[in-house]
Amino acid sequence: MSEFIITHILAAFFSAIPAVGFAMVFNVPKHTLKFCAMGGAIAYTSRMILLDLHMPIELATFLASLLIGTIAVHWSRKYIVPRPIYTVASIIPLIPGTYAFSTMISLVDMNSHGVTPELIAIFIGNGLKSLSILGAISFGLALPSLYFIRHNRPII
Amino acid sequence: MSIISYEEQTKITRAIIKAAVMMLEFGAESKLIDQISQRMGAALGVKSVEMSLIPSAIVLTTLTPNQSVTTTRRAHHKPINMSIVYDIVRLCIELEKKRFGVLLVAKRLKEIKPNYYNRWLIVFMIGLSCASFAYLRGADVAAFFITFLAASTAMGVRQKLAKHRFVSIVIFTVTAFVATMVASLSYVNSISSTPSIALSSSVLLLVPGFPFINSILDAVKGYLSMGWGRWLQATLLTLATSMGIIFAMSLLNIKGW
Numbered sequence: 001m002s003e004f005i006i007t008h009i010l011a012a013f014f015s016a017i018p019a020v021g022f023a024m025v026f027n028v029p030k031h032t033l034k035f036c037a038m039g040g041a042i043a044y045t046s047r048m049i050l051l052d053l054h055m056p057i058e059l060a061t062f063l064a065s066l067l068i069g070t071i072a073v074h075w076s077r078k079y080i081v082p083r084p085i086y087t088v089a090s091i092i093p094l095i096p097g098t099y100a101f102s103t104m105i106s107l108v109d110m111n112s113h114g115v116t117p118e119l120i121a122i123f124i125g126n127g128l129k130s131l132s133i134l135g136a137i138s139f140g141l142a143l144p145s146l147y148f149i150r151h152n153r154p155i156i
Numbered sequence: 157m158s159i160i161s162y163e164e165q166t167k168i169t170r171a172i173i174k175a176a177v178m179m180l181e182f183g184a185e186s187k188l189i190d191q192i193s194q195r196m197g198a199a200l201g202v203k204s205v206e207m208s209l210i211p212s213a214i215v216l217t218t219l220t221p222n223q224s225v226t227t228t229r230r231a232h233h234k235p236i237n238m239s240i241v242y243d244i245v246r247l248c249i250e251l252e253k254k255r256f257g258v259l260l261v262a263k264r265l266k267e268i269k270p271n272y273y274n275r276w277l278i279v280f281m282i283g284l285s286c287a288s289f290a291y292l293r294g295a296d297v298a299a300f301f302i303t304f305l306a307a308s309t310a311m312g313v314r315q316k317l318a319k320h321r322f323v324s325i326v327i328f329t330v331t332a333f334v335a336t337m338v339a340s341l342s343y344v345n346s347i348s349s350t351p352s353i354a355l356s357s358s359v360l361l362l363v364p365g366f367p368f369i370n371s372i373l374d375a376v377k378g379y380l381s382m383g384w385g386r387w388l389q390a391t392l393l394t395l396a397t398s399m400g401i402i403f404a405m406s407l408l409n410i411k412g413w
Contacts, residue, residue: 011292014288017281017284017288018285018286018289020285021278021281021282021285023238024273024281025236025282025361026183026236026237027237027238027239027240027270027271028238028239029238029242029271032242044292080246081242081245082184082241082242084184084185084241085238085241085242088238091365091369093289093292095363095369097359097360098356098357098360100363100394101356101359101394101397101398101401101413102413104394104395104398105401105402105413107398108398108402134368134369134372138369138372138373139372142372142373145377146376146377149187149377154195156245156249
């Protein structure tokens, strides 16, 4: 049990770092940095716990980003900060970067070394994974704000 | 509603489109741009604000009961800068509360300065970020530090190139090349048992996650052309990064990414 807790605390710590790093690249206001760190940790750790429960990665990503999207609505109301500032940095640890690059690399490989069934499998497999994870993140983030569009009033 | 003169309405339109173009250039999502323009218009006393958004320009019309003013601006895309978006939203909220005039709005928009972080701090943090990604995928200690070195060198190169105003496709290709070259140190003397993790984590600073997410958010909220535009931009950047990786790998004769 304690091993479980230590792994997850370490994962939370190491996913908060990229959230802060990329938040700095996006030049977020200084006082929102700690929320970005918290958001990144919450998003990644919640997805990790859902994956431990043998959930498929798309569903786990969707639920994690839905959670962080809802928390960000609360923060943006409380501190009067537009929601993208929190969400954009928080979902950085969830983004399927390696899948996207593998897709493109296999595409170029197919062109230069000839088309083989293995390369097609890599291309389609990675492409679908990256598309579905990206879709899951975006829908998770969009749902809370679509709820407010219904009433046609802004979040802040 | 009091009658607004044509000159006054032109000033209002210019102030609103200035804010909208800044938000588009620095990477706000379309719904936010539309919302903020309409709220600023309402606060400045025009009847309604209609806008057409495409990735490279904005066309915006303000309507009052007796006349309408239309203007167009080109948008030149710049690196994402959330502090500017934040300042504009704050300005809009303040305007709604205090209802100051259009001249002050224009002055405040001119005064908005981006909140830059220290260059070396960003280089260090991005290096650490990519190293954290490597840790989360189960890299060993050597791969962790090589990823840190590779990603921070790459970030330094990226900032240098961005300073000289290269096109972002060139920046991404060159940066991916440098990152892969440095990360391939993990193959030397089999120093690390997980060299491929170092290789794939060191280029994660180049993932255009922001445009990808924004494009789907735009499309979901009904801005289809913006969604396509951002999607194409993000795909191009991913392809550019892959070209850099492939070039470095074929130079070093590494197989399997």
